[in-house]
Amino acid sequence: xxxxxxxxxxxxxxxxxxxxxxxxxxxxxxxxxxxxxxxxxxxxxxxxxxxxxxxxxxxxxxxxxxxxxxxxxxxxxxxxxxxxxxxxxxxxxxxxxxxxxxxxxxxxxxxxxxxxxxxxxxxxxxxxxxxxxxxxxxxxxxxxxxxxxxxxxxxxxxxxxxxxxxxxxxxxxxxxxxxxxxxxxxxxxxxxxxxxxxxxxxxxxxxxxxxxxxxxxxxxxxxxxxxxxxxxxxxxxxxxxxxxxxxxxxxxxxxxxxxxxxxxxxxxxxxxxxxxxxxxxxxxxxxxxxxxxxxxxxxxxxxxxxxxxxxxxxxxxxxxxxxxxxxxxxxxxxxxxxxxxxxxxxxxxxxxxxxxxxxxxxxxxxxxxxxxxxxxxxxxxxxxxxxxxxxxxxxxxxxxxxxxxxxxxxxxxxxxxxxxxxxxxxxxxxxxxxxxxxxxxxxxxxxxxxxxxxxxxxxxxxxxxxxxxxxxxxxxxxxxxxxxxxxxxxxxxxxxxxxxxxxxxxxxxxxxxxx
Amino acid sequence: xxxxxxxxxxxxxxxxxxxxxxxxxxxxxxxxxxxxxxxxxxxxxxxxxxxxxxxxxxxxxxxxxxxxxxxxxxxxxxxxxxxxxxxxxxxxxxxxxxxxxxxxxxxxxxxxxxxxxxxxxxxxxxxxxxxxxxxxxxxxxxxxxxxxxxxxxxxxxxxxxxxxxxxxxxxxxxxxxxxxxxxxxxxxxxxxxxxxxxxxxxxxxxxxxxxxxxxxxxxxxxxxxxxxxxxxxxxxxxxxxxxxxxxxxxxxxxxxxxxxxxxxxxxxxxxxxxxxxxxxxxxxxxxxxxxxxxxxxxxxxxxxxxxx
Numbered sequence: 001x002x003x004x005x006x007x008x009x010x011x012x013x014x015x016x017x018x019x020x021x022x023x024x025x026x027x028x029x030x031x032x033x034x035x036x037x038x039x040x041x042x043x044x045x046x047x048x049x050x051x052x053x054x055x056x057x058x059x060x061x062x063x064x065x066x067x068x069x070x071x072x073x074x075x076x077x078x079x080x081x082x083x084x085x086x087x088x089x090x091x092x093x094x095x096x097x098x099x100x101x102x103x104x105x106x107x108x109x110x111x112x113x114x115x116x117x118x119x120x121x122x123x124x125x126x127x128x129x130x131x132x133x134x135x136x137x138x139x140x141x142x143x144x145x146x147x148x149x150x151x152x153x154x155x156x157x158x159x160x161x162x163x164x165x166x167x168x169x170x171x172x173x174x175x176x177x178x179x180x181x182x183x184x185x186x187x188x189x190x191x192x193x194x195x196x197x198x199x200x201x202x203x204x205x206x207x208x209x210x211x212x213x214x215x216x217x218x219x220x221x222x223x224x225x226x227x228x229x230x231x232x233x234x235x236x237x238x239x240x241x242x243x244x245x246x247x248x249x250x251x252x253x254x255x256x257x258x259x260x261x262x263x264x265x266x267x268x269x270x271x272x273x274x275x276x277x278x279x280x281x282x283x284x285x286x287x288x289x290x291x292x293x294x295x296x297x298x299x300x301x302x303x304x305x306x307x308x309x310x311x312x313x314x315x316x317x318x319x320x321x322x323x324x325x326x327x328x329x330x331x332x333x334x335x336x337x338x339x340x341x342x343x344x345x346x347x348x349x350x351x352x353x354x355x356x357x358x359x360x361x362x363x364x365x366x367x368x369x370x371x372x373x374x375x376x377x378x379x380x381x382x383x384x385x386x387x388x389x390x391x392x393x394x395x396x397x398x399x400x401x402x403x404x405x406x407x408x409x410x411x412x413x414x415x416x417x418x419x420x421x422x423x424x425x426x427x428x429x430x431x432x433x434x435x436x437x438x439x440x441x442x443x444x445x446x447x448x449x450x451x452x453x454x455x456x457x458x459x460x461x462x463x464x465x466x467x468x469x470x471x472x473x474x475x476x477x478x479x480x481x482x483x484x485x486x487x488x489x490x491x492x493x494x495x496x497x498x499x500x501x502x503x504x505x506x507x508x509x510x511x512x513x514x515x
Numbered sequence: 516x517x518x519x520x521x522x523x524x525x526x527x528x529x530x531x532x533x534x535x536x537x538x539x540x541x542x543x544x545x546x547x548x549x550x551x552x553x554x555x556x557x558x559x560x561x562x563x564x565x566x567x568x569x570x571x572x573x574x575x576x577x578x579x580x581x582x583x584x585x586x587x588x589x590x591x592x593x594x595x596x597x598x599x600x601x602x603x604x605x606x607x608x609x610x611x612x613x614x615x616x617x618x619x620x621x622x623x624x625x626x627x628x629x630x631x632x633x634x635x636x637x638x639x640x641x642x643x644x645x646x647x648x649x650x651x652x653x654x655x656x657x658x659x660x661x662x663x664x665x666x667x668x669x670x671x672x673x674x675x676x677x678x679x680x681x682x683x684x685x686x687x688x689x690x691x692x693x694x695x696x697x698x699x700x701x702x703x704x705x706x707x708x709x710x711x712x713x714x715x716x717x718x719x720x721x722x723x724x725x726x727x728x729x730x731x732x733x734x735x736x737x738x739x740x741x742x743x744x745x746x747x748x749x750x751x752x753x754x755x756x757x758x759x760x761x762x763x764x765x766x767x768x769x770x771x772x773x774x775x776x777x778x779x780x781x782x783x784x785x786x787x788x789x790x791x792x793x794x795x796x797x798x799x800x801x802x803x804x805x806x807x808x809x810x811x812x813x814x815x816x817x818x819x820x821x822x823x
Contacts, residue, residue, distance in 0.1 A: 032597055036567045037560065037633065042642050049645040051570055217616070264808050271550060272807055274619075275762050278755060279800035290793035422751070426623045433620045466631040472624030473606050480613035 019073050027066030034058045060112045064125075072129065080133035080140070087130030094123050117463050166441050173198075173347055177340040188339050193455045195343045195411065199404055200451045202350040204431040204443040206400030209357055211429065212438035213366065214393035215373030216266075217274040220281025221428055224254040224398040226288060226420035228405025233301040233415050234294070243307040247406050254402025255395040262394040266387050281425055289417040300416025306338070307345070307410045314338040342411050349407060353400050354440055360396075369393050427451075427468075434475050436482025445483050449475075517659055521666040522788045523781070524658075528672045528741065530780025531679040535734035536757035537764065537772035538686070539599075539727025545703045545767035546723050547611070552622035553602050554731060555754015556629035560598050561732030562745045563633060563642075564591035569739075570645045592732045599728025600721055602629075608717070626750070633747040644743040675737045682733055683773065686726070690769065699723060703767070752796075756783075759803040765816025774814060778802070 039058045040051050071083040097110060098119055113119050176194060181187035203225065210218045228250035235241040235249065265276045288295045295301070306314065309325045316333045318324040325341075326333045360366040368389045372379050376386055409415050431450055435442030450471065454464045475483070536558050543551045568587045577583055606621045655667035690696035701709040702719045710716045738753075739745055756779055764775025779799050786798040806814065 036564050040567050279803050283797045283800050286796050433616050469624045469627030473621050476617050476621040477609045480617040
């Protein structure tokens with residue numbers, strides 16, 4: 001008994017008065033924070049500014065924070081029961097009210113907030129407090145009875161399965177268009193979302209070379225994406241060049257931009273580089289917006305030609321003498337063919353990026369990147385040229401962004417500066433960091449969480465971005481190293497657990513690509 | 516000549532705003548070495564707080580500008596300062612001591628949260644200032660007149676410069692003379708040593724955020740009065756320009772932040788007057804890149820000494 005008690009985490013008991021003061025402070029601060037921004041709604045009608053008050057919400061939020069802070073503080077001390085019952089009760093009452101309200105809208109006045117989606121979103125908070133408390137209570141009881149804590153072994157048991165996750169995902173991604181996805185429009189929607197997710201995965205993998213491997217903080221990555229997109233759009237619209245010629249050109253041009261930008265600024269360290277890349281990203285966007293004669297200005301470029309299937313256009317009606325895709329293969333015309341074609345195109349592009357990255361990590365260049373990330377001064381002492389090494393990483397990342405950009409242009413058939421704002425750079429960086437710097441599979445998971453989930457809830461337009469921001473902060477606090485923390489060097493000296501590099505570098509593309 | 520003087524006045528006004536925001540960036544960067552991306556949105560919150568206080572005061576019949584200003588300075592500034600505290604407490608303190616990128620991502624997330632909540636709560640449209648300022652302020656002073664065109668300075672511009680000078684004097688005294696300022700500077704130089712000597716690190720860092728947010732709110736108030744129209748997304752552009760200003764002046768240097776702010780403001784205004792309005796931001800960032808290439812630590816920054 002004594003041994004068991006000693007092994008329990010020591011919880012510092014806070015006096016009740018102290019806890020009350022703390023909870024009260026949290027409630028009052030919430031009240032003050034929300035008092036003007038939430039409590040007073042400015043309405044500008046007919047040039048005059050007037051206001052409405054919304055103090056019901058402010059008071060409810062403050063009281064909720066007061067009690068929440070109280071039960072969470074008790075829970076931290078190892079007394080999860082108030083949190084369990086309090087959180088459970090609130091969840092049940094609010095949930096019941098919401099469901100009832102769906103059937104009978106007269107209850108709206110009883111709900112804490114006006115917007116229904118906010119009510120549902122708020123429901124998550126007591127529910128998660130309750131779940132956490134339940135987990136703690138269960139662990140407590142298991143410990144008291146001398147059993148193993150539930151859920152404790154789950155993480156360990158999953159570890160050997162990790163290499164297989166990549167392969168399963170890869171097989172799933174290849175098979176996706178052939179799965180029964182429902183009727184045509186629904187299948188199109190699902191494949192479209194997956195295409196968007198894959199675009200971001202590709203961008204994430206590209207930025208991972210710069211940020212994850214070489215350790216250069218790039219806040220203007222979207223500039224290269226824009227260069228790629230505008231290269232294809234302008235060459236195809238003005239000169240009628242085909243997608244298959246423009247794709248490599250976009251990459252080359254984006255890489256050239258990367259070198260041009262990188263050459264003067266890569267001498268700078270860390271955060272200075274970040275701010276210069278941010279400035280560069282903004283400059284590119286401003287130039288695109290204002291150079292109306294060439295880029296179409298804020299209106300963008302319309303009617304960008306579609307990609308052909310190795311010369312076979314994927315249209316229903318083709319001009320005389322041209323064989324279209326469905327005629328060539330003797331198929332019924334189906335607009336989804338093009339969607340599936342684009343899906344496979346981006347899948348292949350993304351896998352190429354992944355494959356190149358995996359290979360590069362094993363080359364001296366890749367090792368130099370990782371070494372540079374860890375200690376620049378040491379690298380310099382060992383004779384690695386930091387500027388050139390950084391420049392290659394920068395150019396490589398930029399090139400992949402260029403490829404992704406031209407794919408974006410061919411898929412959307414319309415581009416405008418709106419698509420290349422700083423937020424996009426932030427989103428891609430968030431994917432890389434949340435995935436765990438340097439982890440390829442982590443980036444896939446982070447993209448699915450950050451892009452895929454919100455994409456499913458497109459109708460909630462404005463709330464989507466809010467949820468996105470909250471998700472970013474919460475994941476960072478929960479796992480500061482990212483979902484899959486991976487900062488292990490690819491190659492180690494004197495490492496007996498690993499196969500020697502010569503064997504590890506033997507070609508096994510499928511398995512490697514899946515990682 | 517007249518145009519030059521006029522643009523000089525406009526540029527200094529704009530520069531004062533950038534400078535006040537830049538101080539918040541430079542202080543935070545100096546003490547914990549992170550780019551506080553949410554700072555631009557704190558400035559936006561400050562502008563909204565000021566606008567709402569003015570609006571409510573107008574409802575109670577207080578429209579005399581000096582009195583209204585006192586109310587705004589007390590209420591809006593303290594509430595915005597509280598935002599600075601809360602953002603640090605919620606999003607950055609749990610991440611102290613983790614990787615360098617973690618707080619940066621958290622800050623970007625916080626920036627998205629702040630601007631989108633204001634978008635949802637206050638609507639996407641620009642909000643006009645409810646105060647009728649024309650009747651309150653005298654006609655602009657004519658400074659120089661030449662060929663029938665005159666360079667003028669308005670009451671508001673004088674007020675903005677006056678407030679900036681007063682705030683800067685007060686702020687410099689706070690940092691140089693008070694024990695709070697000493698603790699802040701001590702933490703900036705060596706946090707571990709300061710904590711060994713009994714400085715409360717968490718409190719000092721919180722106060723840094725509070726002071727930065729208060730200054731950002733004053734900048735927000737000035738912009739609200741000056742442009743008479745604010746929107747939920749003004750924080751981003753002002754934020755990155757103010758950060759550029761902090762970097763140009765030398766990150767960590769408080770006079771540098773003001774100098775950088777003035778420089779960015781002047782360049783932006785002169786470039787739009789003499790060359791092109793559309794590309795004024797390109798000019799501002801161009802200056803940033805040029806300064807960094809030739810003086811990587813900024814104009815007034817101390818050179819970084821590297822120890823292995």
